[in-house]
Amino acid sequence: MIKLNPAASITEEFAEKVRNENRNDRLMKLAPIFVLIALVMVFTATCGVSFISGGNLLNILNQMALPLVVALGLTFVIMLGSIDLSIDGTVGMAGSLFACLVLNSEFGTNLGLMGAVIAVGASMLCGLAVGLCHVYLKIPSFMASFAFMYICKGIGMVSYQGHPPTIQDPFIKALPTASFLGIPFITWVAIAMFALCYFIQERTAFGRHIYAVGTNESIPRSVGVSVERVKVGVFTLAGFLFGVAGVIGAIRLGQGQIAIGAGKMFPAQAAVVVGGTSLAGGKGGVTNTIVGVLIMTVLDNGLLVLGVNPNIRTGIQGVIILVSVILTVARGAKVISK
Amino acid sequence: MKKRLIAMLLSLSMVGLLLAGCGGNNDKPAADPKPADPAPSAPADPAPAAPSAPAGDIDYKNFTINPSQIPQEKLDTTLYLAVSIRGLENPYIATINDGMHMFAEYLDSIGQKYEMQVLDSQGDSAKEVDNMRQFAAKANGNAIAYSDPNEDAIAYSLAEAMAESGGYLGTAWNKPADVGPTDLNPNWVIHTSPDNVIGGYNIAKALFDSMGGKGKIFVCQGLLGNTAANDRYAGLQQALKEYPDIEVAADDTANWNTDEALALVETWLTQTPDVGGVWCANDNMATGALQALDAAGLKGKVGVVGIDANTDIVEAVRDGYATATVSSNGYLQGGYTLAICYAAWAGLINVEDLPAEFREFATPALLIDSPEAAESYLTTPPSFDFSQIYWCKAD
DSSP: OOOOTTSHHHHHHHHHHHHHHHHHHHHHHHHHHHHHHHHHHHHHHHTTTTHSSHHHHHHOOOOOOHHHHHHHHHHHHHHTTTTOOOOHHHHHHHHHHHHSSSSBSSSOOOHHHHHHHHHHHHHHHHHHHHHHHHHOOOHHHHHHHHHHHHHHHHHHHHHHHHSOOOBHHHHHHGGGOOOTEOOOOOOHHHHHHHHHHHHHHHHHHHHHHHHHHOTHHHHHHHHTTTTHHHHHHHHHHHHHHHHHHHHHHHHHHTOOOOSSTTOOOHHHEEEEETTOTTTSSSSSOHHHHHHHHHHHHHHHHHHHHHHHHHHHHHHHHHHHHHHHHHSSSSOOOOOOOO | OOOHHHHHHHHHHHHHHHHHSSSSSOOOOOOSSSOOOOOOOOOOOOSSSOOOOOOOOOOOOGOOOOOOGOOOHHSSSSSEEEEEESSSHHHHHHHHHHHHHHHHHHHHHOOEEEEEEEEOTOOOOOHHHHHHHHHHHHTTEEEEEOOOSGGGGGGHHHHHHHTTTTTTEEEEEEEOOTTTTGGGGTTTEEEEEEHHHHHHHHHHHHHHHTTOOEEEEEEEESTTHHHHHHHHHHHHHHHHOOOTTTTEEEEEEOOOOHHHEEEEEEHHHHHTTOOOOESSHHHHHHHHHHHHHHTTTOOOOEEEEEOOOOOOHHHHHHHTTTEEEEOOOOOHHHHHHHHHHHHHHHOOOOOOOOOGGGGGEEOOOEEEEEHHHHHHHHSOOOOTTBBBGGGGGOO
């Protein structure tokens, strides 16, 4: 509990309360970083050098690219206080479409990088459609995006008709091993997406509006911000990022299949929340998310390097995620988060 | 209001897009299609054995459909054919459907009237049983079907759903050990399954031989607790006993998944760069393993084996990047199951008289372990003589 000076005036009391809250906020912002550092230290201590060897750090960079891009898209949606369940479908669809459109083993197409643009575009359209359904048809984002998960899966399924296309374009085939400054190409793409999202969040009016809408819709509305447009924009942006993630996944696998998206939704959500973005909306941001994704990736990778028995690995992972959330989620809120 | 309209239109167009593309293809990611039951054992090798001893007074092993024995009345009746599956999401399941089409060509050749259908359960057991009941009722008894029960427990219910209207059903892969076709005469005609233990054993042996019998391997298991995953893993363990110089450097589950296998092998490779081979419980995971090896510059130097005969892995075997894979031969499973059910429906065989080993048996799996074998698998489309209905029996 915050101790207040009984003699202080209301103004002073309020100022002190704000100061206290700010201090708590700053501490909470650092908590995910502490969790990450603790995880790295524990794994280094138990696995020895093999965990922090250059090769394994490269693995972590490779393995975090796709989850990071997915989680970035989800971050904005969660900042609105909404949720997007379409991830498994949109990511898989974009990956499948991409592989179908570039030079591949199943179809005679060869659109090169145009294929990536079309695949991401399709995913963006789906994001837009989720946003429109949510905002104008007043369907809860949960339901609208859930439906689109199936729609997108369906489109992906139809695109390759049960015979997953293997990418044969020599340039795209070389991408998984390409690197610049020692960092893999696909990780650069993820970093570029992060920079883009950071810019949107910090430097644009749209970014500010996302926070405002997430905190309390009626305030931005009263000053003339179109809440509807902000929401549709966020879902479209998320669709774009899921599309990029799908393309990254297909490049990494060298093959397009719906399974690229399978099971990506909940880990992304966990990463966003572990990073400190509030499910209730209005708090957090993409910098939190990058830490959250690192925590999840390091955890995955570390347990693997450690060679934990596969039968208990999943369980351990759950326990650590729970502990991380307990350590990082801001408590003291007046309502139990939804 | 205008925006609302736009939103409606958009969502309608998405649905339209979906329907437009609906060539009958639905469904979900690549969970491995075939949890199997601990089935009778089968030899792994391709060609089904030559005729065995006649059973009773009829030589079922060599039983041949003689179209002239089928009454014209039967030929003029519309027979309903179906394969009941989880969805056409992966190449293996698609081959079962292809098998039905091949058998349909045979029906054309003998002048049988028929209609075909795919019963897609989307991984929902209750739905699969409902589908079967509706299908059988619609056909009014003139129905034959292949079914891959979504889980062991529903095998009997599926047969029962078929029996209500008097059709004939053959199941594959999954059923409880204590019930079988003989519990529901005559409608539950057969139950078959390729042998996963032998599949897992054969690819392991191929891998170990390619490594000269010694070295380190990685193991990518399927979904833990899944029967097919367990059986294939048991096959690996059997082979490991015979090759004491093979050391398992890492062993974990990638849940049948390509990208999980990629992450596993990628991580393991930094710890054990001198690995000699990767054993994967299915080809989806083998694809991921190959991709990880490629990234590490080891593709072609480290052997990879899987099961399912996905096209990309068969091609990898042909090109020398992968060592072996196993085809469960969905064409044969789908086509011959229907052929046997057809013989029952047409009155050519009496189901109740069939000896037990012709009601429950293993179907031959095909080991593809050399570039030549892969080449011929890829270039020669299988063709079957469906009049020899028990050609599909492995032993």
